[in-house]
Amino acid sequence: MSMKTARRLLAGLAVAGAFVAASALPAAAQAAPNLQLSAYDALVAPDAFISSNVWLGTDDELEGPVSLTVDTSDLNGASIDWSVSGSDWLCSPESATVTRCDRPVGQDETFGVGFYYTVAGKADAEVGTEGSISFAVEVDGATATAKSAVTIAEASDLSTGGLDENGEPPTLNATGEPGGLAKANAPVSNVGKSTVEGARLVISPDYRTAYAGNFSNCTNYEFAFAVCEFDEPLEPGKNYRLSEDIPYSIDKLARTGAVYTTYTDWWVEGDWKLVEKSWIENAGGEPQQGTGERLRLEEVANARRAPQTDVTPYDSFQQVKITVGGDNHVDMAAVGATASGAVGATVTVKPGIDNLGPAYLESPEEMPTKPAVRITVPEGATVVEAPWDCAPFTEGGTWPADEDAWGKAGAREYGCLVWDVFPGNPYEFEFKLKIDQVVENAVGTITAKIDGDPNAANDTAEIVLNSTGDGGGSGGGDGGGLPVTGPQATLIAGAGVLLVGAGAAFVLVRRRRTRFVA
Numbered sequence: 001m002s003m004k005t006a007r008r009l010l011a012g013l014a015v016a017g018a019f020v021a022a023s024a025l026p027a028a029a030q031a032a033p034n035l036q037l038s039a040y041d042a043l044v045a046p047d048a049f050i051s052s053n054v055w056l057g058t059d060d061e062l063e064g065p066v067s068l069t070v071d072t073s074d075l076n077g078a079s080i081d082w083s084v085s086g087s088d089w090l091c092s093p094e095s096a097t098v099t100r101c102d103r104p105v106g107q108d109e110t111f112g113v114g115f116y117y118t119v120a121g122k123a124d125a126e127v128g129t130e131g132s133i134s135f136a137v138e139v140d141g142a143t144a145t146a147k148s149a150v151t152i153a154e155a156s157d158l159s160t161g162g163l164d165e166n167g168e169p170p171t172l173n174a175t176g177e178p179g180g181l182a183k184a185n186a187p188v189s190n191v192g193k194s195t196v197e198g199a200r201l202v203i204s205p206d207y208r209t210a211y212a213g214n215f216s217n218c219t220n221y222e223f224a225f226a227v228c229e230f231d232e233p234l235e236p237g238k239n240y241r242l243s244e245d246i247p248y249s250i251d252k253l254a255r256t257g258a259v260y261t262t263y264t265d266w267w268v269e270g271d272w273k274l275v276e277k278s279w280i281e282n283a284g285g286e287p288q289q290g291t292g293e294r295l296r297l298e299e300v301a302n303a304r305r306a307p308q309t310d311v312t313p314y315d316s317f318q319q320v321k322i323t324v325g326g327d328n329h330v331d332m333a334a335v336g337a338t339a340s341g342a343v344g345a346t347v348t349v350k351p352g353i354d355n356l357g358p359a360y361l362e363s364p365e366e367m368p369t370k371p372a373v374r375i376t377v378p379e380g381a382t383v384v385e386a387p388w389d390c391a392p393f394t395e396g397g398t399w400p401a402d403e404d405a406w407g408k409a410g411a412r413e414y415g416c417l418v419w420d421v422f423p424g425n426p427y428e429f430e431f432k433l434k435i436d437q438v439v440e441n442a443v444g445t446i447t448a449k450i451d452g453d454p455n456a457a458n459d460t461a462e463i464v465l466n467s468t469g470d471g472g473g474s475g476g477g478d479g480g481g482l483p484v485t486g487p488q489a490t491l492i493a494g495a496g497v498l499l500v501g502a503g504a505a506f507v508l509v510r511r512r513r514t515r516f517v518a
Contacts, residue, residue, distance in 0.1 A: 032142040033060035039135050039146035043270050044078050044121040045155035052119065054135045054146060057112035063140050064105030068115055071134040073097040077125030077152040080133070085117035105139070125152045157192030158199065158234070158266045162315035169263075170318040177326035178359070179252035181212060183245035184320045186264040190234040198269030199297070201228040205248060206260040208362065209322050212249035215295035224283035227272075232297040243296035246320075253422070254324045255359035257452050265317035329452040331356040335426065336446060336461030341435040346384060351375060351446035351463050352428030353421065361421040361450060371399060371415025374447045375429065378465040380439035383409045385432035390416040418448075433465070440468050 039054045056066065068089070072080055075097075082091060082099065091101040105113065119133075129152040136145045161170040176182030186203075190196055203218075203226040205211045211226040218228035234240055248262065280287070333354045339347035353373060355361055371393060377383055385407075391400035392411030399415050400406060414429075421427050429446075444463035453459065 033058045033062060033140050035137065035139065035142050035144035037135060037137050037144035037146040039133070039148040041149040041151075041274055042119055043151050043153040043274065044119050045153055046077075046121045046125040046127070047123040048155060049081065049118050049120040051116065052148065053114050053116045054148070055112055055114050056137055056139070056144070062105045062113075065102055066105060066113055066137060066139040068101045069094075069136040069138075070099045070101065070117075071097060071136070072099075074132045074134065075119075075150060076131035077129035078119050078121045078131065078150055081118040081120045087116050089115060119150060121152055127152055127154050153270055154194050155192060156194050156196045156268050157190070158196060158268065159189050159191045159315045160187065160266065160318040161189075168319075172318060172320045173323070174248070174320055175323045175325050176248070176250045178250055178254045178256070178324060178328045180250055180326075182209065182248045182250055182322045184248070184322075185242050185245050186266075186318065186320075187239065187241045188234070188266045188316070189239045190236050193236055195236065196234040196268055197231075199230045199232075199234055200267040200269060200272040201230070201242075202226070202265040202267060202272075203228070203246060204263040204265065206262050206322075208251040208254055209248040209260045209262055212247040213290060213295070214292040215244075215290045216292055217294045218290045220288040220290070221280065221283035222285040222288075224285070225279065227276075228295055230295075230297050234297065238298070240297045243294075248320075248322055250322065250324060251360075253358070253360045254328065255330050255362060255452065256324055256326050256328045258324045258359075258362050259365055260322045260324070260362070261365055262320045262322065263317055264320060267316070328359045329454050330359045330361045330421075330450050331455045331458070332361065332421075332448045332450045332453055333455075333458040334446045334448045334461035335428070336463055338464045338467055339433070340466045343435055343438055345435045347381075347433050347435065347465070348430060349433060349463055349465075350428045350430050351461065352426050353418070353446075353448045354426045355421045355423045356455075356458075357423035360423060361418060363419045364417075368417075369399065372418045372448060372450060373416040373429070374445075374449075375414045375416060375431070375463070376444045377412050377414075377431075377433065378439070378442035378444035378463055380437040380442050381433040381435055381465055383411060383414075383431055384434045385409060386411070386414060387416065387429045387431065389419075390414040390429055435465070438466055440466050442466060 036057045037054065038057070040052055042050055042052050044050045054068070056068075070080065080099075085091070086101055089101040089103045091099055093099050101115065103113075115135075131150050133148045133150060134145070135147070136143065163169055172184045172186075174182040174184040186201060188199075188201075203211050205223070205225075207223045210223055211220055213220070213226070215228060217230065218226055220226040246264070250260075254260075333356055335352045335354050337349040337351045339349045341347040374393060375390065386409055388407045390407065391405035391414065392408055393399050393413050393415035394401075416429055418427065442465040444465075445460055446463060447460045449459060
């Protein structure tokens with residue numbers, strides 16, 4: 001199952017901020033909450049639609065219910081399509097232009113409440129028409145308002161070829177060695193009926209394959225993204241390439257054979273300007289403007305234009321898969337564990353892996369079908385608590401067996417996911433075992449199989465229970481083991497949230513590149 005994110009699940013959803021809930025006061029003394037209501041401006045073409053949202057956030061804990069009033073009396077040339085708006089809200093019209101929507105506050109909505117809606121441009125709407133939608137929210141005795149400006153824009157359509165039957169965008173391939181460069185172009189076609197001017201190319205690199213260009217019309221926001229602005233118009237029915245390939249700098253610790261995915265995304269100027277501020281604010285760091293030659297597109301005649309919006313934004317991005325060459329592999333050593341206990345006792349073992357370098361082991365791009373780490377449980381013990389990133393494994397069977405298998409107790413053998421593991425930064429898996437029977441020198445194993453590992457001699461280590469001191473076992477158990485540091489320490493803190501299901505866990509941990517337009 002592919003875990004790479006399909007880049008717009010809804011055309012035009014705006015990025016919503018997160019607000020952390022504070023501890024609630026007793027009901028009798030609780031003051032009205034401080035609310036922040038955010039609405040986002042929108043462009044919509046005649047006889048087309050966009051999806052957007054209004055977002056309610058607060059620093060306080062909400063009891064609810066939430067009431068939202070939507071006023072379209074100033075909306076010109078467009079309307080809200082209520083048949084696909086509101087989601088789990090209960091909405092009813094109060095007049096021809098005012099609708100009230102209500103819903104309770106869920107226990108999982110610590111970060112706020114979103115109202116999603118669809119704006120449809122009227123077929124006879126005149127390009128350039130401006131209007132607005134007003135929102136007013138009331139909850140727990142507090143109110144807040146917001147307004148979304150809506151402009152009727154000329155339809156445009158930039159395309160890189162669209163998604164395939166698996167929902168994957170077109171793929172460009174590039175190669176490079178650790179510490180070197182990989183290069184790839186970013187072709188685009190204008191499949192619409194209008195000339196597109198002021199196109200933007202957004203480059204979203206993996207942090208291990210950073211954008212390395214110095215084009216004067218491109219601005220680099222460090223590891224977040226880079227954006228290039230083009231003056232050349234793109235005429236209907238024509239195909240375009242960049243005048244030079246985009247260079248990506250490959251991390252010097254990158255593992256030979258690793259594949260990193262980056263994205264390039266074409267925007268029309270009007271859509272980009274709606275989200276530019278929020279993207280830049282979230283990028284952090286100082287932007288770096290290129291000082292070299294311009295990155296160009298094929299030149300065509302210039303013409304003045306009306307505001308434009310891309311009516312099919314799903315097909316205007318592509319992925320670049322960068323494969324690392326050279327001879328830079330990972331020597332992954334398995335680290336065993338020991339523990340002792342009487343019948344009925346619960347002991348902890350922490351077998352792990354230690355990256356001896358020289359490369360680091362990257363998180364997988366897709367959910368693997370076979371685990372890189374396998375752990376067998378010693379005789380006489382039962383797993384009563386398994387790590388969140390391990391699931392029961394059976395040779396020849398499906399792994400994981402289902403989305404509820406992660407962290408499941410009771411198995412004799414486990415397969416475990418491995419995230420980014422850097423040299424000198426060990427990674428461990430904590431199991432709690434109940435001693436059912438004291439078996440002296442009971443031996444289990446941890447085995448790590450990494451593609452390209454040049455040293456098979458240290459791929460397996462023992463997990464020993466009730467050792468008599470006659471040999472067997474390495475590493476630590478109760479009170480010992482590898483230090484929990486780096487990526488795993490961070491991930492463990494959120495394990496309950498991450499492992500809602502196998503797919504959900506993987507998507508949440510992996511970096512997402514979803515494009516939003518307000």
